[in-house]
Amino acid sequence: MQSPLIELERVGFRRQQTDILVDVSWRLERQRHWAVLGPNGCGKTTMLRIACGYLWQTSGTVRRLGAELVDLGTLRRSIGWVASDLAPRIPPDELAIETVVSGRVAQVGLRRIGELQPTDADFEAARNLLREMRCESLAEKPFGVLSQGERQQTLVARARMVDPLLIVLDEPCAGMDPGVRERFLAWLEQLAAAPTSPSLLLVTHHVEEIMPSFESTLVMQNGRIAAAGPTAEVVQASLLEAIYGIKVDRLEKSGGRLWPIWQA
Numbered sequence: 001m002q003s004p005l006i007e008l009e010r011v012g013f014r015r016q017q018t019d020i021l022v023d024v025s026w027r028l029e030r031q032r033h034w035a036v037l038g039p040n041g042c043g044k045t046t047m048l049r050i051a052c053g054y055l056w057q058t059s060g061t062v063r064r065l066g067a068e069l070v071d072l073g074t075l076r077r078s079i080g081w082v083a084s085d086l087a088p089r090i091p092p093d094e095l096a097i098e099t100v101v102s103g104r105v106a107q108v109g110l111r112r113i114g115e116l117q118p119t120d121a122d123f124e125a126a127r128n129l130l131r132e133m134r135c136e137s138l139a140e141k142p143f144g145v146l147s148q149g150e151r152q153q154t155l156v157a158r159a160r161m162v163d164p165l166l167i168v169l170d171e172p173c174a175g176m177d178p179g180v181r182e183r184f185l186a187w188l189e190q191l192a193a194a195p196t197s198p199s200l201l202l203v204t205h206h207v208e209e210i211m212p213s214f215e216s217t218l219v220m221q222n223g224r225i226a227a228a229g230p231t232a233e234v235v236q237a238s239l240l241e242a243i244y245g246i247k248v249d250r251l252e253k254s255g256g257r258l259w260p261i262w263q264a
């Protein structure tokens with residue numbers, strides 16, 4: 001049996017006399033998709049940065065790709081990180097296809113790469129990815145003119161250039177209007193349901209963004225795991241009320257998704 005992609009065992013993270021993560025134990029199996037929920041500042045990003053080897057825990061054990069010590073190069077090629085701090089760093093005049101190709105060397109801005117010149121094969125691979133992900137039409141557009149949804153699609157394609165085992169999407173729908181968001185989520189669901197998809201971790205503040213293929217959900221509160229398991233069991237009105245401190249009138253199911261109706 002293959003080892004889990006990531007295993008956290010009683011992980012803690014402490015900074016400036018403050019416990020940011022406490023006793024976090026969680027396991028991400030290969031080819032599973034998880035959603036991560038939790039109020040602002042509860043430790044979601046910190047936990048994922050530790051899980052992906054961008055930050056080191058101050059207590060507990062983390063196994064990435066089945067080992068406590070993994071070569072950082074291997075780790076970077078195995079995990080794609082798509083977060084809001086990435087898009088502003090992409091040169092606006094860079095073509096989307098170039099942005100995707102830049103994922104090959106995990107560097108932002110293809111034209112700054114210098115010695116590591118991309119090959120025709122890299123461009124072909126990038127174009128194939130965009131085609132497979134049904135966004136080939138973006139290829140020749142400058143990154144700066146893409147919509148929020150198209151930017152996220154391009155960044156996911158970029159993350160896939162190294163054929164990662166896992167892609168982390170940290171609030172990918174932030175700032176999207178409802179139409180852009182729904183189109184992006186439909187596209188994400190197609191990707192998640194495809195047999196070639198890497199594991200996907202979706203951090204979100206909005207329960208309705210948890211698409212049906214995200215069968216598991218992790219909920220954090222105050223640096224601890226409040227619940228983790230099958231989405232349908234974990235995402236309950238009582239839990240949402242407890243973590244967000246606001247009444248839920250009802251939780252409706254539509255299109256395989258859960259939609260909380262918050263009480264005014």
Ligand SMILES: Nc1ncnc2c1ncn2[C@@H]1O[C@H](COP(=O)(O)OP(=O)(O)OP(=O)(O)O)[C@@H](O)[C@H]1O
Nearest residue numbers: 015016018020038039040041042043044045046047
């Ligand atoms: N290096 C650090 N030093 C001190 N405090 C930190 C550090 N990193 C994170 N924090 C604090 O830890 C808490 C958790 O931050 P984190 O970014 O993980 O939360 P989050 O759940 O991702 O929040 P959001 O939903 O707002 O993005 C926050 O209060 C943050 O200010």
